[in-house]
Amino acid sequence: MNVATVTIDQIREGLSSREFSASELARQALQFAQAENPKTNALLTLSPERALASARRVDEQIAAGEPLGALAGVPVAVKDVIVTKDLRTTCGSKLLEHYIPPYDATAIVRLEQAGGVIIGKANCDEFAMGSSNENSAFGPVRNPLALDRVPGGSSGGPAASVAQGTAVVSLGSDTGGSIRQPASFCGIVGVTPTYGRVSRYGLTAFASSLDHIGPFARNVKDAATVLHVMAGRDPHDSTSAAAPVPDYAAMLDGKVAGMKIGLPKQYFQEVASETGDLVHKGVEALQKLGCEIREVSLPNTEHAIACYYIIATAEASSNLARFDGVRYTSRSTDSPTLIDMYRNTRGEGFGAECKRRIMLGTYVLSAGYYDAYYVKAQKVRALIARDFSEAFKQVDAIITPVSPFPAFKLGEKLNDPMQMYLSDIYTITGSLAGIPCMSVPCGNTADGLPVGMQILTKHFDEANMFRLAAAYEHTRQI
């Protein structure tokens, strides 16, 4: 058993056959993380006590012959924007360096009920704002496959920990591509489910109408299993959906012949040629399995970045107002009045990217600009969503690149925020529409950098997304 390569199925087999215990696996994961994590800085906090307690419960269940949960004994890393009771949750921000949440996010409760073993909290861009994980107050994360390159962002830590092997699966959050892009940069599977599929209770809010929790894993089936555990209605989140949650992992039957796949012409125009070629090869593999490929059009794609950076920053400027030096954050000292204290605390505490987005969001919501920017963006968002619903009248799924290029070097794009924003183009549209989307590895460039292929389906049709991804993944293993 090797924690760096083991899958959920193998863990289940190993536990059932008593080849190893959950406690042994947890100890190995923690030791491996302690030794290897300094290379990438993927994990900010290890939680040995919590992990060993969870593992012990699983071992007790095994000893008592009780049925095991779907994630029994599985070492999990959790992005540090998802709150964990009594376990430090920094959001990658100096403001929350010492924040100890008094409750668990719903996703965490469900994960642990299913036997998941939380081994630590994963680094990320501050308040999930960034595309390279260079905006963390606790230092950047390095890509485990190329240490001079970024792992992607904002869920760079969760992606890197699974790719590096310090966790078997991990939880990230995605607002405009923050799961799919790092998954593609790190050569693993990353899933953004339908908006409302997983409760956001306990996910530190960035842009409430766009925020999702989703899994990272080394294969499609593991990601499907984790999503199944977390998904479903939660009374703590009124936007969580009551729609039934199918057992996704049980539906990976390879039956994709006859499925119609759309390629949006707008998504292949500005992509780096190697990336585009690898995605096209992925599509060809699905065609060989009997999928029907057609061109579709998503005409409002070019407006997605502008639309997103208005809506996301507007919501962020409101959501981040709570970090003000009163209730949970550190506080700037020597401020004579309350308003000075707010301004000094936030001025000193937030990093440059958060400030930039709070500024933009405050500006577009300010008097005289609200209609011109915010309402206009919401209308364009409706058009982008409509593009997808029109396309899904003709096809079952859409396939695109995840990022225009593979992992770039640390520092390469840091001083050009607009270039960084533009790189989110292929992931942002699905986020705005609220549909399920995922990144599945589709090969490496000549330099050995992984490339991800994005699969998008209709609202709540995660089953077909996983089915296609698993069928494709299978073609790469044979």
Add this chain to the structure above:
Amino acid sequence: MKITEKEVRYVADLGNLRLTAEEIVRFAHDLDEILTHIDKLNEVDTDGVEPMAQVLYETGESETLRADVERATLTNEEALANAPLSGAGCYKVPLVIER
């Protein structure tokens, strides 16, 4: 210029951010670039389009409402545990109103 340094200072006050002189120059430049890109939205014809505030899907009318019953919440101690300054069961802050 889409935005002046004076406007940057005004927006920073609205957003309760103390910015350094350097940051004001930097953000004036960055926001100008972003707002110029955003202007492209004016090319889109959105006449008669309903603004999309939330992702919508088919659901029963009251399905997203929970039963109106009391439930446990954080204790006073838990709620104050992370506060930088508290006392007598309250958050403490600097002067709000002059006597």
